[in-house]
Amino acid sequence: MDKNLLSQVAFYFFAVLTVASAAVVVFARNLIHCAFALLFTFFGVAALYVFLGADFLAATQMVIYVGGILVLILFGIMLTNKLYDVKLKTGKSQFVPAAVTVVVMFAILVFFMLRTSWFQSGSVLSGPTTASIGELLMQDFILPFEAASILLLLALIGAAMIVRRRSE
Amino acid sequence: MIGLSHYLIISAALFSLGILCVLTRRNAVNVLMGIELILNAANLNLIAFSKYSAGNIDGQVFAIFIIVVAASEAAVALAIVLSMYRIIRSVNLDRADTLKG
Amino acid sequence: MNPQILTDLKLFYPEIILTFALLIVVVADIAFPRISRGLSFLLTALGLIGALIANIRLLSADSGTLFFGVLSLDPMSLFFNCFLILTSLFILIVAAGSRELSRRNMGEFYALLLGVTLAMMLLVASADMLMLYLALEMVSIGSYILVGYLKTDRQSNEASLKYLLFGAVATGSMLYGMTIIYGLTGTTKLAAIQDALYQGAASGNNSVMLLIATVLILAGFGFKMAAVPFHFWCPDVYSGAPTPVTAFLSIAPKAAAFAVLIRFFFTAFSDASPGMGHYSNISSVHWTALLILISVASMTLGNIAALRQENMKRLLAYSSIAHAGYILMGAVVLTEQGLQSVLVYLVTYLFMNLGAFLVVIAIYNHTGSFDIQDYRGLLKRSPFLTVSMSFFMLSLMGIPPFAGFLGKLYVFGAAVNNNLAWFAVIGALNSVVAVYYYARVIKTMIIETSGDTTPLPVSFTNCFLVWLMVLPTIGLMLFWSSVEKWTLSSVTLLLGG
Numbered sequence: 136m137d138k139n140l141l142s143q144v145a146f147y148f149f150a151v152l153t154v155a156s157a158a159v160v161v162f163a164r165n166l167i168h169c170a171f172a173l174l175f176t177f178f179g180v181a182a183l184y185v186f187l188g189a190d191f192l193a194a195t196q197m198v199i200y201v202g203g204i205l206v207l208i209l210f211g212i213m214l215t216n217k218l219y220d221v222k223l224k225t226g227k228s229q230f231v232p233a234a235v236t237v238v239v240m241f242a243i244l245v246f247f248m249l250r251t252s253w254f255q256s257g258s259v260l261s262g263p264t265t266a267s268i269g270e271l272l273m274q275d276f277i278l279p280f281e282a283a284s285i286l287l288l289l290a291l292i293g294a295a296m297i298v299r300r301r302s303e
Numbered sequence: 304m305i306g307l308s309h310y311l312i313i314s315a316a317l318f319s320l321g322i323l324c325v326l327t328r329r330n331a332v333n334v335l336m337g338i339e340l341i342l343n344a345a346n347l348n349l350i351a352f353s354k355y356s357a358g359n360i361d362g363q364v365f366a367i368f369i370i371v372v373a374a375s376e377a378a379v380a381l382a383i384v385l386s387m388y389r390i391i392r393s394v395n396l397d398r399a400d401t402l403k404g
Numbered sequence: 405m406n407p408q409i410l411t412d413l414k415l416f417y418p419e420i421i422l423t424f425a426l427l428i429v430v431v432a433d434i435a436f437p438r439i440s441r442g443l444s445f446l447l448t449a450l451g452l453i454g455a456l457i458a459n460i461r462l463l464s465a466d467s468g469t470l471f472f473g474v475l476s477l478d479p480m481s482l483f484f485n486c487f488l489i490l491t492s493l494f495i496l497i498v499a500a501g502s503r504e505l506s507r508r509n510m511g512e513f514y515a516l517l518l519g520v521t522l523a524m525m526l527l528v529a530s531a532d533m534l535m536l537y538l539a540l541e542m543v544s545i546g547s548y549i550l551v552g553y554l555k556t557d558r559q560s561n562e563a564s565l566k567y568l569l570f571g572a573v574a575t576g577s578m579l580y581g582m583t584i585i586y587g588l589t590g591t592t593k594l595a596a597i598q599d600a601l602y603q604g605a606a607s608g609n610n611s612v613m614l615l616i617a618t619v620l621i622l623a624g625f626g627f628k629m630a631a632v633p634f635h636f637w638c639p640d641v642y643s644g645a646p647t648p649v650t651a652f653l654s655i656a657p658k659a660a661a662f663a664v665l666i667r668f669f670f671t672a673f674s675d676a677s678p679g680m681g682h683y684s685n686i687s688s689v690h691w692t693a694l695l696i697l698i699s700v701a702s703m704t705l706g707n708i709a710a711l712r713q714e715n716m717k718r719l720l721a722y723s724s725i726a727h728a729g730y731i732l733m734g735a736v737v738l739t740e741q742g743l744q745s746v747l748v749y750l751v752t753y754l755f756m757n758l759g760a761f762l763v764v765i766a767i768y769n770h771t772g773s774f775d776i777q778d779y780r781g782l783l784k785r786s787p788f789l790t791v792s793m794s795f796f797m798l799s800l801m802g803i804p805p806f807a808g809f810l811g812k813l814y815v816f817g818a819a820v821n822n823n824l825a826w827f828a829v830i831g832a833l834n835s836v837v838a839v840y841y842y843a844r845v846i847k848t849m850i851i852e853t854s855g856d857t858t859p860l861p862v863s864f865t866n867c868f869l870v871w872l873m874v875l876p877t878i879g880l881m882l883f884w885s886s887v888e889k890w891t892l893s894s895v896t897l898l899l900g901g
Contacts, residue, residue: 146305154316160336161324173336176317180343183310187354189363196346199370204339204377211332211381215388233326241319244616248311251613254590254605256358267360268367276364277409278471279538282526283371285423286542289519290375292430293549294382296512318580325573334569341576348583357590362583365534365592369579372541379545380568383552387561 146186153179166212170205177201191265310351317344331384335377342373412470415477417458418485419525425451426518433511440511445500448514452496452521456489467896473593474532476667476897481529483747483894484663487754488528491656492521494758494869499648501865503769504554513553517652520546524656528663531671533582533592536664537575540624543657544571550652551645563644570637571627578624584617585672597672601687611688618689621668622698628661630721631728632701639709642721647768650717651761654724659750666735666743670897674738683738695736696827702729703834710841716764716774719841720757723800726838727753733815733831737822740895745818747891749811752880756799756808759873763793766866782849786860788867790849792874797842799877802835807880810887 152175159172177200184193272280317340324337346366353362413420429444429451436443459482467478475481496517499505505513523542530536548571552564586592588610589600606614626634642650670676673687685692706726713719731753734745764774766789771778783790799806812835819828862870880887 143305146309150309150313154313154320157317157320157340160333160340161320161328166330166333169333169336173339176340176343180317180347183313183347184350186305187310187350189350189353189366192346192350192363192366195367195370199374200339200343203374207377207381208332208335211384214385215332230327233323237319237323237326240322241315244315244319245312247609247612247616248315249308250609251588252610253307253352253356253587254600255356256590258358260354260358260360264360264363268364271360271364272367274406275472276474276534278474278526279368279532279535282523282535282538282542283368285426285519285522286375286538286545287371288426288430289516289542289546289549290379292512292515293545294378297379297382297386297549297552297555321576322573325569331565331569335572338569338572338576341573341580345576345579345583348580349586352583352587352590356587359590361534361592362586365537365586368534368538372538372545375545376541376568376572379548380565380572383548383561383564383568386552386555387558387565390556390558390561 142186146183149179149182149186153183170209170212173208174201174205177205188260188264190263191268307351307355310347310355314344314347314351317341317347331387332381335380335384339373339377342369345369409471415462415465415468415470418455418462418489419522421454421458422451422518422522422525425454426515426522429511429515429518433509433515440509444511444514445496448496448518449493451518452489452493455521456486456493459485459489469531470529473595474535475526475529476531477529479894479896480663480667480743481525483891484528484659485525487659487750488521488524488656491652491659491754491758492517494872495648495652495656497865497869498651498762498765499646501769501863502646502648502765503772504646505648508553513550516546516550520550521656524660527660528667530664530667531594533585533594536668537579537582540578540628540664541575543660544575544628547571547649547653547657550649551641553649554646557644559644560646561644563641567637567641574627574634575624577620578622581617581620581623584613584620588614588617594668594672598675598686601673602675606688614687615689618673618687618691618694622691622694625661625665625668626698629658629665629728629732630725631698631732632705632725633698635702635705635725638725639718639721642724643715643717643774647717647761647765647774650720651758651765654720654757654761655754658724658728659754662731662735662746662750666746667897669735670743676897685738692736692738695732696824699729699732699736700827700830702726702732703831704729707834707837707841710838713841714776716776716779716845719776719845720760720764723838723841724757726834727757727800729834730812730815730831733827734818736827737818737824739818739822740892741821742818743895743897744888744891745811745814747894748814748887751887751891752799752807752811752877755873755876755880756796756806759792759796759870759877760800762866762870762873763789763796766862766870767860769863769866770860776845776848778854779845779848780852780854781857782860784853784857786862789860789862789870792870793849794846795874795877797846801839801842805878805881807877810881810884 156172156175160169163169181193181196321337321340325334349362349366429447433440469476523539527539548568554560589597589605630638674683675686676683703726706722710722731749734742799808802808802812816828
């Protein structure tokens, strides 16, 4: 009984952490604050993956999102020297209609999501997922796996080409 | 008990916050962060459905590919932002206005 | 290795050839920097031609799914493969001779072109939502880079950034919609989604969720097709990108987007009544109604906005938005005739649109301008370009006996034959409105005069390519029956894999 309560508390803690840091990303004025809030969002999402039993994905999330993408974003911020954000030029007039639309959209989504009877397959996932994911990647999804490597090659070529300074 | 609905609400919140970020923020790197929020929302959806609904790992494998795509997109986006910064010394989207309309 | 994979690889030669060409071009560009330009051009051309030949040889193969149901090989995917490879081949030649790209190292350009073509081929054959998303993003990311290829040009960079941010949001939303479908049906494979929908996965309360998912997915498809209301990136990106890339974007990814839209909705959300040549919507979502809305909005907004344009690239951008609307008309009617009309329209659109862009490029190569005002008196400076451009404009208007008329005839005919005559009337009215801005270009070239009457030289390759586009534009009506036969045989989609 105690363990159940503890895990529920932990879940709510991480859920609030995730959504609150996402809110900071949207509303903070300082870009560095946004980047660090994003770090907490990614961390919270990884924790939620652990709650869902997706161990491999939680590790992948931390390694790639925090270790890769977030570091890249921080480099981007530093190299473009925008340590302090410019005041929102458009002020309040643009913000309110967008916020209203988004709140309405959120309400509609949640309202109908709770009323939908989602697919029930009956089988239950349990245990570590890494082996099953590995099997799928080598069999059912082998083509997307190889195609992803081509995607990474294209992104690599493109990003390097755009950023490289030619000395001619 | 924590169930599917909890995760769906969190992912809907992340998705909405991501869309709000894209609609209202003026800095390109900030918009990129909003895009990452949207992709994380989709990932959370997939993994929650994978456990509570579909009973197969396809959702988690899909999520892995989404993470890969997100990484490539972020890399290309930041390369373009850097390139543009060199040219106009700003990544404020309101200054990206030579193309009208 | 799994024997199934080995047999599937035999049917996968076009993509394998493109992959090897891509890898070789990347290596050659680094290894031989001095002859890189010519060498990578040659390798890319060989790769594309090889893939085209391999594709044609596959036309006699049986339809089936490849690689555990992730791709489907059927006449429609082969049709689009040919279309896309051919487009890339033309763009390759155009880009090699383009003045805008002349100072840039082209090795990466050709590699990216090969990569995007490969990705589009995977996209049009995708039978699984995972493969669909991955291929779509591959096309998009490659396109973002190509648009920003002139990295020292501010407009090119801006266009690239806008394209990327808009595109990432659109495909992110599409992805969210796909996750909802995964939750409703428990699978990512299109054929299995159809089964699940049959068994009532989206009945009652669930139909709203499916509607939300459909709208989100249409955001992604609509973005790629440049259809209203997901078209906002189009004029800016078309105008800022190097013109060969603009021409590429206006044809190839658009066509791939139509292919995937058709495949997604006709495989997952519909079912074919056997032998009757028409489909029925088995989902509770009226996606046809949504597509009609998008089509009408695209035609109308595209044509009206084009009326005011002074820049040729922006004019052609809005024109392509309008044409997306016409093409969607064919996808809405849920019959084989409708699908055939989409394919016919795309074939005509390839020649007339690419031809128009070719003339724009040829004029830019000499004058450095995209303004319509600088086309004044072109008749005296280059009668060849003027006459060909007039043909392309007349074809885009849909005037017989040009190819564009054939496309519009099929699309409007499909609408009329399926109790959507009012829809065809809207299309016809829009075509009439469009006559104004196409005719304005012709008028500026032929009737107006400017002080400058020096002859405008056209390079040999551009000349050759323009002829290559003009001949089908004029003569497609003559070969109407073979076009009809080929497209009719291509409308077979693999269903229920």
